[in-house]
Amino acid sequence: MTAEKCDQIVDTIFKVLIDGSKQDYIGERISQLEHCLQAASQALDAGADEETILAALLHDIGQFTTSPNQKQMICDASALNELDPGAVDGTKQISVGVTGHERIGAVYLRQLGFSEKVAALVESHVPVKRYLTAKYPEYYESLSGASKLSLKYQGGPFTQEQVDDFEKDPLYKIKVQIRQWDDAAKVVDLKVPDLEYYRPMAIRHLLEQKSQPVV
Numbered sequence: 001m002t003a004e005k006c007d008q009i010v011d012t013i014f015k016v017l018i019d020g021s022k023q024d025y026i027g028e029r030i031s032q033l034e035h036c037l038q039a040a041s042q043a044l045d046a047g048a049d050e051e052t053i054l055a056a057l058l059h060d061i062g063q064f065t066t067s068p069n070q071k072q073m074i075c076d077a078s079a080l081n082e083l084d085p086g087a088v089d090g091t092k093q094i095s096v097g098v099t100g101h102e103r104i105g106a107v108y109l110r111q112l113g114f115s116e117k118v119a120a121l122v123e124s125h126v127p128v129k130r131y132l133t134a135k136y137p138e139y140y141e142s143l144s145g146a147s148k149l150s151l152k153y154q155g156g157p158f159t160q161e162q163v164d165d166f167e168k169d170p171l172y173k174i175k176v177q178i179r180q181w182d183d184a185a186k187v188v189d190l191k192v193p194d195l196e197y198y199r200p201m202a203i204r205h206l207l208e209q210k211s212q213p214v215v
């Protein structure tokens with residue numbers, strides 16, 4: 001892939017994140033873009049490798065790459081307000097995210113030429129939530145109301161067999177780490193590096209990949 005093509009791909013994904021951020025981040029008090037930037041900045045501060053940092057930045061991209069008709073996880077606002085009082089107008093139905101956004105994001109990133117590790121880390125952030133809620137019941141209590149509601153659509157906590165299988169995954173610790181950065185990336189008015197900070201890293205990553213983008 002040429003540097004010019006890589007730059008175009010980065011333009012595309014940044015536009016997806018910026019445009020997606022204009023949607024309401026239901027039940028949360030920061031924008032989707034701030035959330036992604038905060039997740040990435042924690043990975044940066046932790047000294048993570050570049051694939052892990054990019055996965056943290058792009059973990060929710062599947063929320064924004066789909067049409068408005070994409071199947072949404074719909075809940076009554078009253079259900080969210082019960083968990084997180086005053087989160088939304090209590091009379092309407094709300095979406096707490098795109099169904100399968102972790103898989104949609106992973107497929108999208110593979111198509112654009114990101115590495116299998118980046119795609120796998122993005123794909124894992126919902127299964128890790130299912131893992132952590134099974135392994136640590138107190139983890140469920142730490143989730144936001146919207147995240148608790150979406151868990152029901154995502155299959156609920158893992159079974160013991162699924163927990164055991166997940167722990168055999170060589171990437172499982174870093175997958176859990178990304179989920180922890182994801183959960184903590186909801187701080188109002190936190191100053192972190194902006195999107196452009198990650199452009200050289202994303203271009204470098206794409207240039208290193210042997211596979212060609214299919215879009």
Ligand SMILES: [Fe+2]
Pocket residue numbers: 035059060182
């Ligand atoms: Fe997230």
